[in-house]
Each structure stands twice: as C-alpha cells, then as structure tokens.
Amino acid sequence: MNTLILGVGNLLLSDEAVGVRIVEALGREYRFAPGIELLDGGTAGMELLDAMASRDHIILADAVRSGNPPGTVVTLQGDEIPTLFGRKISPHQLGLADVLSALHMTGESPTRLTLIGIEPESLEPRIGLTPVVAAAMGEATDRILTLLASVGAPAIPLSDAERAKQEQEGLWRSPM
Numbered sequence: 001m002n003t004l005i006l007g008v009g010n011l012l013l014s015d016e017a018v019g020v021r022i023v024e025a026l027g028r029e030y031r032f033a034p035g036i037e038l039l040d041g042g043t044a045g046m047e048l049l050d051a052m053a054s055r056d057h058i059i060l061a062d063a064v065r066s067g068n069p070p071g072t073v074v075t076l077q078g079d080e081i082p083t084l085f086g087r088k089i090s091p092h093q094l095g096l097a098d099v100l101s102a103l104h105m106t107g108e109s110p111t112r113l114t115l116i117g118i119e120p121e122s123l124e125p126r127i128g129l130t131p132v133v134a135a136a137m138g139e140a141t142d143r144i145l146t147l148l149a150s151v152g153a154p155a156i157p158l159s160d161a162e163r164a165k166q167e168q169e170g171l172w173r174s175p176m
Contacts, residue, residue, distance in 0.1 A: 001035035001153055002056040004110075005144060006048070008041040008096065009063055015070075015120030015133040019061035022116075022140055028163060030155035036148065045095020052099055053108040057151075059144055060096070063133075064117030071132035073139045076115040114147060116140050 007023030010016045020040050027038050041048050052058055060081075066074045081100075103109045118140055121130040129137075145155050158166065 001033060001151070002054070003036045003059065003148070003153070004052060004055050004057075005036065005038050005059045005061065006041050006052070007039070007061040008043070010043050011127060012125055014122040014124050014126045015118070015129055016063050016123050017127075018063045018118050018120070018129060018133055018137065018140075021129060022061040022137055022144070025137065025141060026144065026155070028166070029158055030145075031158055031162070032148075032155050033153040036153060036155075043095075045098055046102070048096070048099050049102060052110070053103060053106070055110040057112040057114070058110040059147060060113070060115045060117075061140065061144065062115065062117050063120040063123075064115065066117065066119050068119045070119050070121030070130070071136040072119040073136050073143065074115075074117045074119070075143055076117070078113055081113055081115050116143050 005023060005026065007019040007021070009019040009021075011020060020042060023038050023040050032038070037051075039048075039051055041051075064074060064076075066072060068074065100109070100113075118133055118136045121132050148155055
C-alpha cells in the first residue's frame with residue numbers, strides 16, 4: 001500500500017484550513033499501517049510533486065465549494081476532482097491542479113484519487129474554524145478511515161499514553 005493522505009489549506013483563512021486540521025487530527029489520534037503517509041501540504045503547489053508521485057492512492061482533505069450548505073461533507077473520486085478546480089476557492093487549488101496535470105504528463109498519476117471536502121462557512125482572514133465546519137470534521141475523518149478500512153488498512157486509535165508520548169516527543173508536526 002502506497003497511500004498519501006494530504007491535507008491542504010490556508011491556516012489564516014478560517015475554514016480554508018480544514019484539510020490541514022483533518023490531517024493533524026488523524027496524526028494525533030491514530031496509528032496507520034505501513035505505506036500510509038500523512039502530509040500537511042498547507043498552501044504548497046508544485047512543491048508537492050515528489051510527495052504525490054507514483055502513489056497507489058491519494059486522499060485529499062480540503063475545503064471545497066460544492067454549492068451545498070456550510071459544513072456539508074462531500075466525497076469526489078477520480079475524474080470528478082479536476083472539475084472542482086474550476087470553482088477554486090484558494091490559490092493552492094490551482095497549484096494542486098498543476099501538480100495533478102504534471103503527474104499525468106509524467107505517467108506518475110495516482111492509481112486512485114479521492115477528495116474528502118467540507119463546504120466552508122467563512123474564508124475571512126481569521127485563525128480558527130467556524131463551529132459548523134469544526135463539527136463536520138468528524139464525518140470527514142470517518143470517511144477517510146472508512147476508505148482505509150475498505151482496502152484492508154484500518155487505522156488504529158492511539159491510547160492516551162501513546163498520544164501523550166507523541167506530543168512530548170513532537171512526533172506530529174508539519175513537514176512543510
């Protein structure tokens with residue numbers, strides 16, 4: 001299994017940060033099978049090319065404008081995802097579209113691509129998610145965990161002691 005769970009978003013624009021916050025929560029709360037990597041991609045674009053190249057599965061977590069009420073969780077697969085970038089809400093989505101195009105041109109596209117997104121309520125300059133989007137994180141996280149379990153790679157919840165040790169040792173931090 002060669003899977004990347006990639007959270008993207010801008011921490012300075014309220015709900016735009018939800019993808020990063022989802023990956024942070026997964027890293028704090030679960031242990032993953034070998035071959036499953038979590039990455040805080042922030043607002044990076046082409047810098048993610050190497051991390052995304054030749055993956056079996058990439059699961060993107062992000063804020064998405066789907067036309068649904070704020071806090072709605074959407075799941076898109078494969079070819080449904082590029083159409084999302086026509087309704088971009090932030091510069092990093094343009095960067096991701098470029099990365100996906102570059103991977104396609106080099107023959108390094110992921111075998112499977114899934115987007116788990118949450119409709120934002122606010123994109124105003126402010127640190128912190130709105131309550132409605134913060135509440136939707138649980139459903140988005142559950143969808144990611146269900147995807148992993150469906151391919152025989154269930155995540156294991158960390159014990160309180162494991163979480164405390166991880167925090168103390170600084171094992172979870174953004175690589176970008």
